[in-house]
Amino acid sequence: xxxxxxxxxxxxxxxxxxxxxxxxxxxxxxxxxxxxxxxxxxxxxxxxxxxxxxxxxxxxxxxxxxxxxxxxxxxxxxxxxxxxxxxxxxxxxxxxxxxxxxxxxxxxxxx
Amino acid sequence: xxxxxxxxxxxxxxxxxxxxxxxxxxxxxxxxxxxxxxxxxxxxxxxxxxxxxxxxxxxxxxxxxxxxxxxxxxxxxxxxxxxxxxxxxxxxxxxxxxxxxxxxxxxxxxxxxxxxxxxxxxxxxxxxxxxxxxxxxxxxxxxxxxxxxxxxxxxxxxxxx
Numbered sequence: 258x259x260x261x262x263x264x265x266x267x268x269x270x271x272x273x274x275x276x277x278x279x280x281x282x283x284x285x286x287x288x289x290x291x292x293x294x295x296x297x298x299x300x301x302x303x304x305x306x307x308x309x310x311x312x313x314x315x316x317x318x319x320x321x322x323x324x325x326x327x328x329x330x331x332x333x334x335x336x337x338x339x340x341x342x343x344x345x346x347x348x349x350x351x352x353x354x355x356x357x358x359x360x361x362x363x364x365x366x367x368x
Numbered sequence: 369x370x371x372x373x374x375x376x377x378x379x380x381x382x383x384x385x386x387x388x389x390x391x392x393x394x395x396x397x398x399x400x401x402x403x404x405x406x407x408x409x410x411x412x413x414x415x416x417x418x419x420x421x422x423x424x425x426x427x428x429x430x431x432x433x434x435x436x437x438x439x440x441x442x443x444x445x446x447x448x449x450x451x452x453x454x455x456x457x458x459x460x461x462x463x464x465x466x467x468x469x470x471x472x473x474x475x476x477x478x479x480x481x482x483x484x485x486x487x488x489x490x491x492x493x494x495x496x497x498x499x500x501x502x503x504x505x506x507x508x509x510x511x512x513x514x515x516x517x518x519x520x521x522x523x524x525x526x527x528x529x
Contacts, residue, residue, distance in 0.1 A: 284476070
């Protein structure tokens with residue numbers, strides 16, 4: 258039997274995709290903005306960071322401190338990068354959703 | 369009507385303390401005879417007046433420069449204040465964050481605050497900031513408290529219900 262797969266929560270998936278999309282520029286404020294634009298909801302920075310920390314603990318993300326800039330009051334940025342396990346978790350979640358949605362006709366775009 | 373140069377000169381002479389504009393005066397009293405006035409005291413007083421005018425002009429310019437600097441400093445201060453998040457909001461945010469998060473999260477919010485204040489105004493940005501702090505409270509508390517504590521709270525509530 259194959260290894261048990263870990264599926265992502267809805268918000269975890271969105272945050273992980275936002276980090277992937279932002280690539281080199283993935284830090285707190287930008288991730289929050291990207292998630293807020295995609296979901297069309299005002300997402301709190303606390304919720305984003307709580308999810309990012311959880312994903313990092315699971316090994317899906319890696320973070321490091323960046324440079325401090327004057328517009329941030331001299332505070333450093335914390336950058337994030339998606340690890341291989343994160344990409345795998347995204348694929349697994351996406352695959353499970355697609356398998357479930359296949360054959361159902363409710364206007365959902367199945368890849 | 370224009371005033372001729374001679375008239376100006378005559379007017380100047382009239383203010384001469386020695387001859388009062390007549391051009392003649394008594395340097396050693398009326399008994400010792402008349403002499404042509406060289407308006408020496410007038411020239412001295414004119415130079416003095418000119419000097420005083422220059423000093424006044426200098427003082428006026430100094431005052432104007434000071435006022436301009438104060439106005440500029442006030443504008444800069446108010447602009448800087450407008451792009452800063454509300455201090456109460458920052459303090460409330462720091463209360464709910466742990467030591468490691470106190471660098472990145474306030475920095476992210478400050479960066480976005482400045483952008484929003486520029487786009488929508490300081491009042492809108494302040495409301496947004498408070499909403500962010502309020503919205504971050506629950507996820508941060510939930511993250512900070514361990515599962516064991518939640519289990520203990522659940523057990524405590526179950527016993528009382």
